[in-house]
């Protein structure tokens with residue numbers, strides 16, 4: 001059976017418009033990345049859960065597997081905060097923690113899980129992983145929310161607005177970095193399904 005991948009892309013694209021900055025810490029090393037996979041994962045208001053999906057190619061994936069903790073931050077779209085939001089996005093989404101410390105470049109404090117809280121973010125939930133689904137090239141993590149805070153109230157940044165404001169050179173570099181990540185994902189998927 002041939003899948004209409006154009007139709008699938010239309011159905012599936014843009015479902016999660018809010019980019020989130022995910023941070024974690026493992027063995028004293030703090031790191032993070034940008035993700036468009038954030039979601040709520042509980043119907044019980046007094047027991048909130050959050051979910052993220054990270055590819056195994058990314059260092060943050062392994063750190064969350066090992067430590068079992070993550071912080072999911074929304075970014076701010078307010079005029080006086082947008083520059084810092086873009087700085088967070090570029091810092092965490094533009095290179096790997098394998099190539100050098102990223103968290104040290106951002107304003108942080110330590111959360112209850114030990115993971116860094118980004119003070120320039122709009123808000124965050126901090127979570128302890130309660131379940132992980134391994135799907136070949138990536139893992140879907142679900143975490144119990146153990147802390148939450150609105151740091152900088154106002155509108156939350158959506159990815160369409162962010163793409164419009166990011167420098168062309170940064171986007172070009174991001175697309176270059178995406179190539180090996182995609183190749184790695186394909187190798188993992190087709191190696192396992194065989």
Ligand SMILES: Cc1cc2nc3c(=O)[nH]c(=O)nc-3n(C[C@H](O)[C@H](O)[C@H](O)COP(=O)(O)O)c2cc1C
Nearest residue numbers: 033034035036037054055058059060093095096097
């Ligand atoms: C807008 C945006 C969305 C992204 N979404 C995801 C995602 O959902 N999952 C993921 O694993 N990586 C995602 N990435 C890629 C990582 O943020 C990027 O590869 C990062 O450099 C990985 O850093 P690390 O190796 O230090 O973990 C996204 C990047 C951007 C800019």
